[in-house]
Amino acid sequence: MRRGGEGRGRLLLISLIVTALFLITLDLRGVGLLEGARQATQTVLSPFQRAGSVAVSPFKNFFSDITHLGRTRNEIEKLRAENAKLKSVLINRKNADAQLKQLKNLLDLAGTAGYKVINARVISQGSSQSFAQTITIDAGATAGIKKNMTVLSESGLAGVVKDVYPRTALISLATDPTFRIGIRIAGTQQIGILSGRGNRSSNLQLIDNLTTVKVGDILLSRGSVANRPFVPGVPVGYVTAVDNSAGAIAQSATVHLYTDFATLGVVSIVVGAPTINPGDALVPAKPQPTPVPTVTVYATPSPSPTN
């Protein structure tokens, strides 16, 4: 009897493993049914994600704020002075203001280059259990969004539309390990390929091995055929380190991406690009160093006490 039970157990395990292998094979062969299953799941999930986004919005950036505590100390001290009622109002308003600021900067950026954009709110961030860097936005095919469209943040490139559902869309962020973009360096016009590394620092590989890159060089998107997946001229990031190892086929560098992916609240999807390439028009202004006042104190030693 026990032997029969064990046999059934083994049969069940083998059946499950075979089913999983069958699914992998079907998916790798590009069977549309499985992609349809993923789309259907997303369609079912999107109302819940919207509701969840609204419910947790006051606490969404809690951990991000904690990590930037030093920078926001003054703000926190100011908020402490407020009473409990005003505090909760301020938290909600702060969230709305941040999104408004992001939206204004986004429209400025898109307006300068003449991009036609659709704005959307981030409603979910992909789980990193699969090592992918994605977000879900609250606009989809019904709003005119299609696969492989450029996604902008207030400070530059955020990513690309990976999948589109009726009312939502999945964005692959520029930090995703599978993300690749052709770039050119502002000014020198050298071209290269930027690859995501899972964090805000990306890897740049120059195409021409005779050209050089410097720390501080600004990278812009080079643009794609028919402006998809990438429109030209979008600020991507700036070079923070150059790899000068001897014997390398092409020069490589580390790039810091402009977009702060931890606080991404609103994004714009470029649905129409200008007929004229914006060139270097979107190169961000270099930050002006804030003068730090120095105070010199001359200490005069007091005479030593004498008895």
Place this chain on the structure above:
Amino acid sequence: MLIRQLSLAASLFFVVYLIQESVINQFRLPGGGFSILLIFTLVWAILSTPEIAALGGFLAGLLMDLSQSSSGPIGQWTLLMIAACYVAGYLGSGNEILAGNPLGFTFFTAAATFFIEIAYVVTGALLGVQAGSFGQVLITLLGISLWTLVVTPILLPIFSRLHELIFNTRSPL
């Protein structure tokens, strides 16, 4: 009777998946955060027989594969979760060290999460899925494991009670 229990368990898996996708994924947790579905499935597997654990793993893996944030092919998580849950069920059923030992349970779950994620990276590499730089993968692996270590003791009594209610068994915890 078994069909009723399995249907209830399947609904529960779906609810946990819904919580993961609509609430937990909203938080920008440092180090990659945690997967409540992964923790739930592992706890469930340890408390179950290997066959039931494998079935749970199949369902949870399928849901994880259907998640929009999953970068691998459909079936990759399913395969890993079947194997992981079967092993967890095999090691957990009748294990005197784990019985009545929430600390052991927690460490077992965190270690299992760590190894499942490593297996995901390795099988992903074989299937052509990129996981990022070595440093980033390491940070995510450690982050997810540490979060699991923190969150499991909080969720363990709830998950254990739910398992007890559905399968009418006495919880070992």
